[in-house]
Amino acid sequence: MPARIPDPALFPKDAIQEAYNAILSENAGAALQYSVSEGYKPLRQWLVGHMASLGVECTIDNIIITTGSQQALDYLGKLFISPGDTILTTWPTYLGALQAFNAYEPRYDRLTPEGGNTTPAAYMQSAEKAGGQVKLAYLTADFSNPTGETIGRSERAKLIELAHELDIPLIEDAAYRSLRFNGENAPSMLALDIEREGEIDKTRVIYSGSFSKTLTPGLRVGWVCAAKPIISKLVLIKQAADLHSPTINQMVIHHVAKRHFDQQVSKACDSYRLRRDHMLQALQNYMPEGVTWTKPEGGMFVWMTLPEHMDGADLLAKSIKEIQVAFVPGSAFFADGSGKNTIRLNYSLPNAEAIDTGMARLGTLIKNQLAV
């Protein structure tokens, strides 16, 4: 089960209820009937405008609606991966992406946004040695789950260059992109690739978006924006796999997004920014030396690195038992199971007091462990 991470107090419940009533009063026949695999046209049209606000010029033929962005990862795995092929991703990466891709039996190689010594040729050699080819790169460029970190503009350009050299698609998971609290937006990787190639239909970046963190996850509405040939293949895959995402859900999301998206995003940012600030303050107040953590400019997570010999899973077991504080051990987010001395903290649900109490207790627990 996914963590219950967005704060339900932020869901635009009244706007959603209003949307259901309007749609069922005016358009029930269509809302409750079968519909097309590519998705509800007015929602795709709204997304053309949304993508334009990110610097991505596209048409509705560049957009497919999915049942949450998790489904996009499943379909992209189905489209690109054969057993033994290689996927490049960051270490750590989104656990749900590893789970979605694992169904297609890939191996993983480590993507290093900061460059480093690995060359395209080295990636290709490793993949061939393992009996497949490099077929896909996957990453979250903004406020990633689990680290909360953002990839800078020049690193984005380098990663796109790498994808071109390897001749592979690159999935830009943008689930948290709208939740920026401060600092400057880096251009979306798809926008950078359009700049490079001149138009979206020549690009290789596949933008995966979601309404789960901005409006509501319970309606399961996400989208993919990419070159037409990729979208056409995804439409065929979706038709075979579930016909289409629920019709009324797409109409409701369109109704609400059209009227309240910006306002909803700014409400969520205000709320999560405050909690992020509380979290960072509490960490500074209570964590002993030898513990470090990220300072996210958006999203829902802080990533903590414990002293090298400390195990996040052991710490969780003690934490649950002794101080009733929960977090996720970091090694689950590493394709090779490394990262044992890391943990993922989440600040999007607890209030200021709970954050302060929790981190004070966790700081003491870690100190006690260090003293053992």
Added chain:
Amino acid sequence: MPARIPDPALFPKDAIQEAYNAILSENAGAALQYSVSEGYKPLRQWLVGHMASLGVECTIDNIIITTGSQQALDYLGKLFISPGDTILTTWPTYLGALQAFNAYEPRYDRLTPEGGNTTPAAYMQSAEKAGGQVKLAYLTADFSNPTGETIGRSERAKLIELAHELDIPLIEDAAYRSLRFNGENAPSMLALDIEREGEIDKTRVIYSGSFSKTLTPGLRVGWVCAAKPIISKLVLIKQAADLHSPTINQMVIHHVAKRHFDQQVSKACDSYRLRRDHMLQALQNYMPEGVTWTKPEGGMFVWMTLPEHMDGADLLAKSIKEIQVAFVPGSAFFADGSGKNTIRLNYSLPNAEAIDTGMARLGTLIKNQLAV
């Protein structure tokens, strides 16, 4: 795009609107939040009762909710099929099943419910010769899409016996099961397998159900009922593939099913029975000699066999152009593309007058073709 087949006039629009309002007033936090991959517990509990009414004794651990029954077929393909494996199915069969399974690159062998000369050993030999194994059988036992026909009790028992001899799962697609207009219900194949094995967790029949033909397709809610070990694997597949089906959709379907399922089914049956009667009468009135058709006891389809030299696809092209009558050429429903002289007629949408006019014109068109 799937045909817009259930009559939208039958959708329980008011009950659905009432359900959304009740749920969003009383339980919005849960309705709009992430939830569990196996599905909304009260809906699974309601389905335990529904399955009991079909003679299937089970617990909620035997049930997973899917985003329509099409998704169940995709996940079952993912679970059971490797490239080159063999799936047994009827000739013709549900086109959407072929599409869902094709993603996993199987071959197909013909299932003959009436028995015939094919032995388990012959099926196994063909599969091995093709480089794989027989991994799955799939069929619609009640009012199948496309033929409208139902498999009798003794044939069901034989098919279950065959699945046991081959040691493979058998998918019972029950999308149309509730829509019986007359005649006697045959036991569900899952019920027969429970009778044979003593309890559901020892069975190999996988029952795939849907609310699309009884309540509404636009919410995309279906379910699978099967032995626990199969359900557990489907839950893991679903978690990786889309986390869970939309929360609020499951709550609404539960709310409506609990209050109106039986009444809704009998309303749909009354409406479709009348149209089936009109259709069969019109066929008798207008079709020339040499044309035969099925006499369904439920569902939405009549299957027509044209004279052997006549091609359903050619007839459709002429029909659209000359008489504005649409149907589906039958060969799409055959895994090997045969059945060229068959077509699928659908009576669930047109009214009596449209059925009469349409069949009169089609009869004349076929007569004229025969005269050429």
